[in-house]
Amino acid sequence: MRFRDRQEAGLRLAAALEVYRKESPIVIGLTRGGVPVAAEVARALGAPLDALVVRKLGAPMQPELALGAITEAGGRWIDDGLVAHTRTPPEALHAVEARERVVLDERIARCRAVRPREPISARTVIVVDDGIATGATVRAALWALRRERPAKLVLAVPVAASSSLRGLSHLADEVVCLAPIDDLFAVGVWYEDFSATSDATVLSLLRSGAPKATDATV
Numbered sequence: 001m002r003f004r005d006r007q008e009a010g011l012r013l014a015a016a017l018e019v020y021r022k023e024s025p026i027v028i029g030l031t032r033g034g035v036p037v038a039a040e041v042a043r044a045l046g047a048p049l050d051a052l053v054v055r056k057l058g059a060p061m062q063p064e065l066a067l068g069a070i071t072e073a074g075g076r077w078i079d080d081g082l083v084a085h086t087r088t089p090p091e092a093l094h095a096v097e098a099r100e101r102v103v104l105d106e107r108i109a110r111c112r113a114v115r116p117r118e119p120i121s122a123r124t125v126i127v128v129d130d131g132i133a134t135g136a137t138v139r140a141a142l143w144a145l146r147r148e149r150p151a152k153l154v155l156a157v158p159v160a161a162s163s164s165l166r167g168l169s170h171l172a173d174e175v176v177c178l179a180p181i182d183d184l185f186a187v188g189v190w191y192e193d194f195s196a197t198s199d200a201t202v203l204s205l206l207r208s209g210a211p212k213a214t215d216a217t218v
Contacts, residue, residue: 001159001179005193006033006130009158009178010040013128016176017156021045023124025154029205030054030129030141031107032197037158038128039205047126049209050118051202052145053107054137055100060092066136067093070100072108073117075144077136110199115206125150127172130194131187132160135168142171159190 003009027047029038035051042049053072059065059082067088068078083093125145132138138155146153155172161184169175179190188194 001190003158003191005191005195006036006197007040009130009191010037010128011044012178013037013156013158013176014041014044016178017041017045017126017154020124020126020154021047023152025124025126026050026118026120027126027128028052028118028120028145030127030137031111032199032202033131034129035202035205036197037130038126039209041126041128041156042209045126048118049206050115051111051206052127052141053104053111054141055104056137057093057096057100059086059088060096062086066134067096069137069140070097070104071137071140071144072104072111073144073148075140077140077143079134079136107199110203111206114203120145120148120150122149122151124152124154126154126156128156130158131190132157132164132168132177133184133187135161135164138164138168139171142168146171159187160184 025047027038027042028050029035031051031053039049055070056066057068059067067083070076152173154174156176159179160177162180162182165180
């Protein structure tokens with residue numbers, strides 16, 4: 001299963017999530033790429049759209065390798081095994097986290113200037129990303145959102161590494177994935193267009209609550 005772009009992925013994911021319409025859910029997209037997917041889901045379900053700002057903590061010498069993640073609302077997760085495997089010293093990891101927290105705080109300020117966070121206590125919450133490779137950002141996000149005591153926490157993604165889904169299953173009440181892949185390689189391989197989602201696109205979607213064409217600028 002491949003997807004033309006995030007919008008198509010969202011439409012196809014929304015069809016699989018139709019059962020949740022009766023629960024009046026809140027749809028939360030993980031920034032940045034999860035928001036265009038979540039926008040389609042929210043529109044299809046007639047649900048409010050929100051975002052959760054997340055930042056991967058990349059290995060100092062391999063920035064694409066996630067040693068962990070931090071999120072809005074206090075989420076933080078570190079893969080201690082991977083930190084040890086990459087021989088990343090504590091001071092190097094702290095430097096990466098400090099740098100990413102600056103970006104995180106700036107993006108939180110921009111998002112909340114256009115849309116305050118939706119209260120999620122005692123609500124059904126559908127957490128949407130554009131795909132899961134290692135699961136670091138999703139793990140941190142689910143942990144943070146669980147602390148706010150939603151009635152139900154649903155993880156929904158178009159495509160994901162099967163092993164990562166198994167590792168995340170205990171953090172969500174339910175998991176919906178259109179394409180669990182044993183040998184994922186990279187999320188972008190499963191999209192024809194996996195252009196970067198800009199901050200401007202995220203803010204536009206949050207303002208309108210409806211999807212627009214993804215701005216590929218960064």
